[in-house]
Amino acid sequence: MSTLDAVAVQPVRSIKVPIAIGALVLLPVVTAMLCLSAGRYQVPAAHVFGILLHDLLGLFGVDPAGWLPGWAAASWTPTERIVVTTVRLPRVLMAGIAGAGLALSGAVLQGMFRNPLVGPQTIGAASGASLGGVVAILLFGFGLPVHLGAFGGAALALAAVLIVHRGDGVSPVLTLVLAGVVVGAFCGALVGFVTFIADPEVKLPGIVFWLLGSFAAASWPNLALLAACTIVGGGVMLAMRWRVNVLSLGDEEARTLGVEPGRDRVILLAATCLAISAQVAVSGTIGWVGLVIPNLVRMVAGxxxxxxxxxxxxxxxxxxxxxxxxxxxxxxxxxxxxIVTAIVGTPVFAWLLRRHARGQAA
Known part of the structure; x- marks a missing residue:
């Protein structure tokens, strides 16, 4: 067994503290409130909470003024309400759902391939979605063509990975990873070619900005598309999370326990491909989330x-x-x-690698 395989198989020390896990569950809610409040136009956190609560209760026909004395709608300005509900809320929700899908996909891939260095870019889906998106921008522009191109590119990339990978070799997991690397590199080369031939005055700036990843184009329709795909793909991954445990034991052990590893891998790959391609379709390529977050969480949750x-x-x-x-x-x-996720993710991942190396040397 290689050093890398040993790192992948060896369980990471976990701090099994229910309070820490509970804090992580509450973390997105607190983070969302702070993100809705922060910005060049500051909105007090109390006003953010009041606006959201007022609108939420309004959906059910409840007037909160009767049982929220002193915290009526007049406590915030119309501008604050527009900033929170129209400008920031869809963007914050899109970022949260995209981050959840990427981290969930990364955790599944790392467990399925028994390798903590595997991420959403490894299976080629992100590269395929990026290729489909830039081709759509080049030929048709932004909007629905980009969404369709990203989904189509990711599907073709996954199909190519499965075609290259036969699964009947000495190490099906290794060949599947290598197939993803090959397909991803090929798609990356084609993305470079498309950016090279793009009109530098009209198309190239938009392609480059989209490839770097951004939620600037956040909208309720984009949020609905991202949420639907992430819920479907994430639901499949969560429903099969015990099978990921079995797959992390190896193919022979999985078959002994009555699991068909080849079939389950294809289902899980399709689910991760759906979540990843949806994120790329609405916000471009965003790296490091699916690689770093599962490794950090593994230290806390086991x-x-x-x-x-x-x-x-x-x-x-x-x-x-x-x-x-x-x-x-x-x-x-x-x-x-x-760019922000790369700046934050690379030193954190370097620290994780150093930590693993020290653990192996001990």
Missing amino acids: ADHRRLLPVSAVAGAAFLMAADTLARDLSAAEIPVG
Whole structure:
């Protein structure tokens, strides 16, 4: 067994503290409230809570003025309400759902392939979605064509990975990972070619900004698309989280326990592909979330995927919401959120690698 395999198989030490896990579950809610409040136009957190509560109760025909004395709708300005509900809320929700989908996909892939260095980019789905998106931008522009191109590119990339991977070799997991790397590299080369031939005055700026990842185009229709795909893909992953535990034991052990590893891998790959391609379709390529967050959460929640997967989802949601808030507020010109996640993710991942190396040397 190689050193990398040993790192992948060896369970990471976990701090099994229910209070810590409970705090992680509450973290996205607190983060969302802070993100809705923060910005160049500051909105007090109390006003944010009041606006959301007022609108939520209004959906059920309840007038909160009768049982919220002193906290009526007049306590906030119309501008604050527009900023919170129209400008920031769909963006914060999109970032949270995208982060949850990416972190959940990364945790599933790491468990399924028994390798903590595997992420959403490994299986080629993100690269395929990026290729489909940039081709759509080049030929048709932004909007629905980008969504269709991203989904189509991810589906074709996954199909290519499965075609290259036969599954009957000495190490089906290794060949599947290598097939994903090959397909991802090929799609990356085609993305580079498309950006090279794009009109530098009209198409190229939009393609580059989209590839770097951004939630600047957040809207309720985009949120609905992202939420629907993430709920379907994430629901499949969560429903099969105990099978991820079995797959992490190896193919022989999985078959002994009555699990068909090849079939389950295809189902899980399709679910992760759906969640990843939906994120790329609405906000471009955002890296490091699915790679770093599951490794950090594993230190707290342990290696049991029945607990690791849902905690990774809520931690990924909080992380990407915070990263997007930094991206839109750090400078006068909005920074692509993919740059922020890379700046934060690379040193954290380097620290994780160092920690694993020390654990192996001990």
